[in-house]
Amino acid sequence: MASLIRPARSSRMLRGALWLVGALAAAPFVASAIGGHASAAEGAFVIPAPKVDEASKAGSETAVIAGGCFWGVQGVFQHVKGVSRAVSGYAGGGASTAHYDVVGTGTTGHAESVAVTFDPKQISYGEILQIYFSVAHDPTQLNRQGPDTGTQYRSAIFVENADQKKVAEAYVAQLGAASVYPGKIVTEIAPLKGFYPAEAYHQDFLTLNPDYPYIVYNDLPKIENLKRLFPAVYRDKPVLVSAANG
Template sequence: MATQTEKATLAGGCFWCIEAPMEELDGVREVTAGYAGGHTENPTYREVCTGDTGHAEVVQVEYDSERIAYEDLLDVFFTVHDPTQLNRQGPDVGTQYRSAVFTHNDDQQETAEAYVEALDAEGGYEDSVVTEIEPLDTFYEASEEHQNYYAKNPDDAYCTIHAQPKIEKVREKFAEKLAA
């Protein structure tokens, strides 16, 4: 019997810093770096980096919903980035680095909205959550050089400083959800 997979599309700064932690999770089949939320068709990395295309750097996570829930992906996503920073994450500044959840259906939309409401209600952050939640229009896959970037470049200074701590946080906080 074939397993049904679903997709989640998430933006939380540089896609390399979301891609690597998501790849750690049991039930995640594939993580693809790309772009969403903009107005330019088939944007390039250089175009997105200007901030003029309206796109965010995103990852599209294909997952087995019988092994990992959408809510679990949101838990990891909101753990590895700061959802209160408007149009930035760490050293990366611009709308292309915004925090966003691009939903694939009404259930994801409702779940993400309730998740953000709960985060704000918990008061765990000094500032309000600014994560955008909107239906996914179009996903554009980034070029091959940006796919599995951390796995191919673990000694890259950016990865060592920014992605590695996020991976370590996931390994520590979500040990029961890691792939074997």
């Protein structure tokens, strides 16, 4: 639905279209599996659960994660049981530069991020990270995801406290030792200095635009992979920002 997209978003669409043409041309030559993990064509990795995790706690908790375009990352976690809210936004930079047009220059320190609020009694922080590292993005891509390039599309976990830092660092080390990816994990683990919600037209984008070519090729497969690899936590009806605001 092009009417929902501002002109600044057109560069992502053009890159996505060009990448799609190349990917489809190369598709017959992509193996179905590489070294025991899911292939890049599937857009998912079969990985072990974290050995180190937070203890169950009362109340709610928020995980702030970045893995490329926030449309797909938000869409994935909106379909996860135990998640009460998933908001697209910016983290890593200051409040004055937390605007899409500025973040898109790659000079602000921000990464397109998603703040995932969840109930630790239903799903743990470690389980949130397992989904993040498995189906939400490819943690071996440095300063990019798919057709999107720049530091604003980097893989990053912004931790709120020492417990989150401990779990994230231990899990990156565990996955690295397990050699479940074709390359080195490049995910940045950094303290959360602030999270700034993105513009309204970015929220719930996957759900509101399921036929958009970028979404169809890059993001809807993530939802299918979530359903396939994590059936116990998948929910068909997403929790939407617009519904909460309404």
